[in-house]
Amino acid sequence: MSPRPPARRGACPAFLAPMETGDGLILRLVPAERAISPDQLRGLARAATAFGNSMMEITARGSLQVRGLTAETVAPLQDAVLALGITPRVGLAIDISPLSGLDPREVADARPLARLIREGTAGFAGKLGPKVSVVVDGGGAIGLSGHKADVRLIAVRSGADARWSATIGGGMPELLAEQEAATRALDALSRIAALGRRARATDLPGCASTPLANSGDGGTPSTPLGTFPLVEGRFACGIGLPFGAGAADLFAALADAADKAGARDLRPATERVLLATGLDAEGALAFAAEARRLGCLTAPDDPRAFIAACPGAPACVCAHFPARDLAAGVADALAPLLDGTVTVHLSGCAKGCAHPAPATLTFVGMDEGIALVHEGAPSGARGPVIAVDALAATLATLAATPHAPGETGRGLLARMQEAGLLAGLWLREGNDRPMVKT
Template identity: 65%
Template sequence: MTPIPPTRRGACPAFLAPMETGDGLILRLVPADGRLSPAQLRGLAAAARRLGNGMMEVTARGSLQVRGLTAESVPLLQDAVLALGITPRLGLAVDVSPLGGIDPSESADGHKLAAEIIAGAQPLAGKLGPKVSVVVEGGGAVSLAGQKADVRLVATGPGQWALTVGNAPARVLPEADAAAEALAALVSIAALGRAARAADLPGCGGRARGAEAAPPLGRLPLADGTLAFGFGLPFGAGDAAQFEAIADALDAAGARDVRPAPERTLIATGLSAGAADVFAARLAALGCITAVGDPRARVAACAGAPACASAHIPARALAPVLAEAFAPLMDGTVSLHLSACTKGCAHPAPASLAFVGMDGGVALVHDGPASGAARPVRLVADFPAAVASLAATLAARRAPGETTRALLARLDPAGLWADGAMNRRAGKDHVTSRAE
């Protein structure tokens, strides 16, 4: 069959620039203040049903997406967002912890620096590419380590911030200089043109592996003595009815607000201990992810076919199969990525195992990004049996006390996957290693 070429647009869907894909236009929304009231979430879900196909997503960077829009319905949804009192973030993406300022475990609140960078970057509007981003991480319960950034500031101590531009070595700066130095880096990127990223600057390129960050799930203490509670929808997606039911659960728990967060999660704030327990039970009944031990929490999956025009496989439909098969091996040391094509939108950084749709089948990349996929592939129809066999083979060879990451490094899972593909073509039903 003719491969479907992945469409690389050099941008992501945005509030003012929705993106066309297989199921229509996608609009991405980041609340400027980082939070929604239960009523606003309910209203957004109703608008998604009325104006789109009803599907909503929480992205790896903590953005909200509404799918299935048309050119005619996009402005209506934009008007609905404003009518709900939601102010969308526009322009340069500067990310801070969703619990910044209320997290007692953070080293510093990044909001002040973020505001200085946003204000200082206004003259660069139209000069920076749409994917250029900044992360200001003050530490605490919500890690931003998994988010790629052109410019990153990380609190290292009282009044001290480490600045990293692209993949250059970090420089520790006093807080008084941090915003100005970050802005200087952005000016340098802009000077190279809208297609430039930080890695294009002298000394800022090279290969760097993105960090893995645990999703912020479950109870999180807040500075005012109340609790936050982190949760997620399976693989970051749900229909309008699920989001409306979540809004009802937020109201019933007396939550102050809900905050989109990294790793496809949402965080409710202002809960009492008793309300948090009831809230968790209601979320579980809705099929939500509420604990780090849930294997679905470490599986990233894009929408896949038929929602995405570049997709080779129905990634999100296959994701539960992958999570179930690898559940016994999910010990917190590995991440899984199921990508419908080699773009790897759901997890741009390297994953422990990336199952990638290509040439009408599924390839496997070990310890790398989806873009590293190569033949041979397993047929899509064989995927459930193939992942079950691979997981069983790995589990059977795991030594006592061995982490799954160490196991994968020792056994060459990509080789097992390839050998399984060859054996399948030879009429065999089992997966064998190259050593056997």
């Protein structure tokens, strides 16, 4: 049995092109300067309540999203964003660390190279497809290895200088100076644009058979929770939204906490994190304490940090189960296994929007329940399925399996898979339907 094929839109929601889903339209906002003030975040929360369903999100790539808009409320929301003084990023997606230029650990400041690429694509950016993206990773405390990209540029040390490792599609990396890296990136993007808006870097010669731009190791990168030193003796404090989402009043409360702690600004970051920057040591502690009181993640070992969950049903029309509603229970049930070696993905359908890369355990919505994929992507789900209301008990049984001495959570799951115990657990709960090994 295979899952019912979900509708593939070929794009993501954007500021100028919101996307329809089960709970209305989603508008995605990436501040052009990556930072917004506490006042601006409060204003955005008010607008999300006035024009949407008050639900807001931070995505895995560090974008803000407002949910529940209607065709009539999109323009008022966009006007509200501009009235707040927030300049949205439009056109080509170029991702850099939210701490670029502030991070003493970075090999190079990614902003000048990103600016060269943006200026260089001004004449043909409209010919690129909406999913074409560039990553410029300065090699600092917050890496972007989990981001898929058509063009990936990573700063590396070369003697006393910094150079850029440039990878196009799945090709071999080249070590280049900054201007050379910009030229190489612009040449690739121009060739992609010439192929049409459906083209990606993997359509270029020599890139067709390998993943997009060496998109990391397939796992979830470290979530940037906690305190990070900045230049001039200041700090950033990263806190996580529970599974990337919260009501507008939570965002407003975090803005208040940032103000009280003395933050300069707030920056959405990779892995659904919100960073308050410009804090002193005492302010960083105060902001983290208030975020923790509000139910947010503040430590990298929080079990919720290892779980990605899409909104699920009914918010998404493609979803077969309420993934985000179940996520907290899954975190509790699997806590004994979530030791930093295990990643978990609750995917309402086979698309895998919340975590496109393979996870250690992926639970995929299918027509009749939830399927399990071990060390794979949601698209690999076949069966059997268990009933949605049987998930928590099934996972509790799984987590109760004794570890061997020194065995990690991931090692335990690999051993169970090899012995057929994972398949057997789902098979028993799935009424003896045969399972296709993943």
